[in-house]
Amino acid sequence: MTEPTGDQRAHGEASGALPTVHVVGLGPGGPDLVTSGTLELIASIETQFLRTERHPAAVVMPDAQWFDRLYETADVIEDVYESIREAVIRTANSYGVVLYAVPGSPVVAERSVQLLIEDPRVLTVVHPAMSFLDLAWARLGVDPVALGAKLVDGHRFNEVLEEVGEPGALGDCVLVAQCDTKFVLSDIKLASDLPLAETVTVLHHLGLDDETVFSVAWEDLDRSFEPDHLTSLWIEGISTRRVPQENLIRRRFGRP
Numbered sequence: 266m267t268e269p270t271g272d273q274r275a276h277g278e279a280s281g282a283l284p285t286v287h288v289v290g291l292g293p294g295g296p297d298l299v300t301s302g303t304l305e306l307i308a309s310i311e312t313q314f315l316r317t318e319r320h321p322a323a324v325v326m327p328d329a330q331w332f333d334r335l336y337e338t339a340d341v342i343e344d345v346y347e348s349i350r351e352a353v354i355r356t357a358n359s360y361g362v363v364l365y366a367v368p369g370s371p372v373v374a375e376r377s378v379q380l381l382i383e384d385p386r387v388l389t390v391v392h393p394a395m396s397f398l399d400l401a402w403a404r405l406g407v408d409p410v411a412l413g414a415k416l417v418d419g420h421r422f423n424e425v426l427e428e429v430g431e432p433g434a435l436g437d438c439v440l441v442a443q444c445d446t447k448f449v450l451s452d453i454k455l456a457s458d459l460p461l462a463e464t465v466t467v468l469h470h471l472g473l474d475d476e477t478v479f480s481v482a483w484e485d486l487d488r489s490f491e492p493d494h495l496t497s498l499w500i501e502g503i504s505t506r507r508v509p510q511e512n513l514i515r516r517r518f519g520r521p
C-alpha cells in the first residue's frame with residue numbers, strides 16, 4: 266500500500282490500485298474551527314460524504330450526502346457504522362477518490378473512521394482536525410496528560426465501571442463524552458452507589474455562540490439541564506473523594 270502524494274491528495278486522483286478515502290474532521294464548533302487544509306480538500310474532491318448533518322460546521326459541505334437516516338432505522342449502532350463504511354467504499358470503487366467527513370477530529374471517538382482504516386479494500390488517508398477535547402482542556406484549564414485524565418463514553422459508563430472494578434480505579438478525573446440524553450445522565454449518576462464527586466462540570470456547546478460551562482451537584486446531574494449531542498462532562502477528584510464514615514454507615518445499613 267502506498268501513500269498518495271500531496272499532489273494526488275490535492276487533486277483527488279486515485280492512488281495506485283486502491284480507491285482512496287480522504288477522511289477529514291469539521292472541528293468541534295462552527296466553520297471558524299475547520300482547518301484550511303480541510304477546506305481545500307472539500308473544494309478539490311467532488312464526491313463527498315458527511316457522517317451527520319447535525320453539526321454546526323455542516324454548512325461548509327453543502328454538496329455532501331449524509332447518513333442521518335441510518336441512525337433512525339438501524340437496530341444497533343454498530344450496523345450504522347458498517348453501513349457507512351460500505352457506502353463510502355462502494356462509492357470510492359466507482360469514483361476512485363471520495364471525501365468522508367466527521368464532526369471534530371476523525372481520530373477521536375469515530376468508529377466509522379476506524380472501520381475504514383482497518384479495511385484493506387481502500388486506502389484511507391486521515392487528515393488531522395481539532396477535536397472537542399482541545400476546547401474542553403482549554404476551558405477547564407487542565408493538561409490531561411499531566412493529570413492522567415481518562416476518557417469515557419457516557420453510553421458505556423456502567424460497563425467501564427464494571428471493567429475497572431471500583432470507581433477509584435478510574436483515576437482522579439474523567440472526561441465523559443456522548444452525554445446526549447437525560448437517560449444517559451441518569452445511568453452515570455446511578456452507576457455507583459456513592460457519588461463520584463460533589464459536583465460535575467458540564468461542557469455544553471463548546472466553540473459555539475451559546476457555549477456554557479457550569480457546575481451541577483451530583484444528585485442534580487439528570488434533572489437540572491437539557492443535554493444534547495454536544496454535551497460532555499468533567500468529573501474531578503474521584504480517587505481522593507472521601508465519603509464521611511457516617512454517610513457510609515447510613516447507606517450500607519439504611520439508617521436514617
Ligand SMILES: C[S@@+](CC[C@H](N)C(=O)[O-])C[C@H]1O[C@@H](n2cnc3c(N)ncnc32)[C@H](O)[C@@H]1O
Pocket residue numbers: 292293294367368369370371372373374375395396397398441442443444445468469470471472473493494495496497
Ligand atoms: C462521537 S463523539 C465525536 C467526537 C469528535 N470526533 C471530536 O473529536 O470532537 C461525540 C461527542 O463528543 C462530545 N462533543 C462533540 N462536540 C462537542 C462540543 N462542541 N461541546 C461539547 N461536547 C462535544 C459530545 O460528548 C458528543 O456526544
